[in-house]
Amino acid sequence: MLNALYQQCKLCPRKCGVNRYEKTGFCKAYAMPKVGRAALHFWEEPCISGTNGSGTVFFSGCTLRCCYCQNYNLSRGNEGVVIDEKQLYKVFLKLQSEGAHNINLVTAEHYAPSVKVAVTEAKKEGLTIPVILNSSGYVSLDTLELLKDVIDIYLVDFKYMDSELSKMYSFAEDYPLITWKALEKMVKHKPKVIFDENGIMQSGVIVRHLCLPGHTKDSKKVIKQVFKKYKDSIVLSIMSQYTPMGKSKFENLDRKLSEEEYNDIIDYCINLGIEDAYIQEGEAASESFIPVFDGSH
Numbered sequence: 105m106l107n108a109l110y111q112q113c114k115l116c117p118r119k120c121g122v123n124r125y126e127k128t129g130f131c132k133a134y135a136m137p138k139v140g141r142a143a144l145h146f147w148e149e150p151c152i153s154g155t156n157g158s159g160t161v162f163f164s165g166c167t168l169r170c171c172y173c174q175n176y177n178l179s180r181g182n183e184g185v186v187i188d189e190k191q192l193y194k195v196f197l198k199l200q201s202e203g204a205h206n207i208n209l210v211t212a213e214h215y216a217p218s219v220k221v222a223v224t225e226a227k228k229e230g231l232t233i234p235v236i237l238n239s240s241g242y243v244s245l246d247t248l249e250l251l252k253d254v255i256d257i258y259l260v261d262f263k264y265m266d267s268e269l270s271k272m273y274s275f276a277e278d279y280p281l282i283t284w285k286a287l288e289k290m291v292k293h294k295p296k297v298i299f300d301e302n303g304i305m306q307s308g309v310i311v312r313h314l315c316l317p318g319h320t321k322d323s324k325k326v327i328k329q330v331f332k333k334y335k336d337s338i339v340l341s342i343m344s345q346y347t348p349m350g351k352s353k354f355e356n357l358d359r360k361l362s363e364e365e366y367n368d369i370i371d372y373c374i375n376l377g378i379e380d381a382y383i384q385e386g387e388a389a390s391e392s393f394i395p396v397f398d399g400s401h
């Protein structure tokens with residue numbers, strides 16, 4: 105029984121060991137999946153959102169809880185409604201029937217056993233669109249192995265290369281190492297980026313980097329290391345949309361990324377030889393892109 109994995113939870117690198125049927129660990133999630141929102145979402149990369157939207161399921165709780173989180177109410181506030189695996193697979197099928205290009209599981213790793221059961225069931229019942237693991241990158245290799253057969257696309261953050269930063273902002277000094285290993289495994293699972301005739305991604309890995317104000321140096325380190333190793337076998341997405349949420353105690357995080365900072369990073373990418381990557385216009389840094397997590401599904 106996969107659900108036994110919730111009883112002494114070691115699903116993520118925190119390895120809390122708690123029985124999630126009785127209490128919560130660092131992620132603040134009990135064993136039953138809690139969903140903040142499930143709907144068509146149009147603000148992912150174009151190869152994910154396409155014209156119809158991405159069938160996005162936002163899960164409640166998080167194994168990182170970054171102090172600047174753009175989905176703060178979801179990751180910290182634990183907003184959402186509890187649903188069982190049967191309801192979850194029906195949500196996937198409903199999103200497909202609404203025209204979604206894919207099922208986009210946002211920070212689902214701490215519910216991996218339920219996700220595996222629900223996707224497997226949904227596939228038996230006719231789910232054919234690709235399934236995306238939309239991950240913070242702070243994910244254990246065992247959990248990736250568990251989900252391997254049900255995931256088509258990895259949409260993974262690479263937030264920091266500096267462990268001091270990951271410790272300070274995300275309580276995870278080991279983030280760079282963990283994410284580096286996780287990325288290695290993801291690329292091993294999906295070594296080739298595949299698009300359909302309309303340019304919608306069907307398989308592969310997208311590495312996202314959200315540029316933080318005041319940390320262009322670390323952004324460059326992340327981009328350099330990832331590009332040098334993976335070149336065109338992954339898609340890079342360099343994001344400028346950082347939105348201050350007013351929850352962090354760090355002064356430099358109280359502002360948006362400046363145009364100069366972002367341009368500096370993009371120039372660096374060009375000098376590195378990156379020819380193909382997603383970049384964002386300044387308007388992307390707006391709270392209007394942050395959905396309401398009212399449990400609707």
Ligand code: SF4
Pocket residue numbers: 113114115116117118119120121122124128129130131132133167213214
């Ligand atoms: S998934 Fe949650 S409870 Fe389990 S080890 Fe990670 S933080 Fe702890």
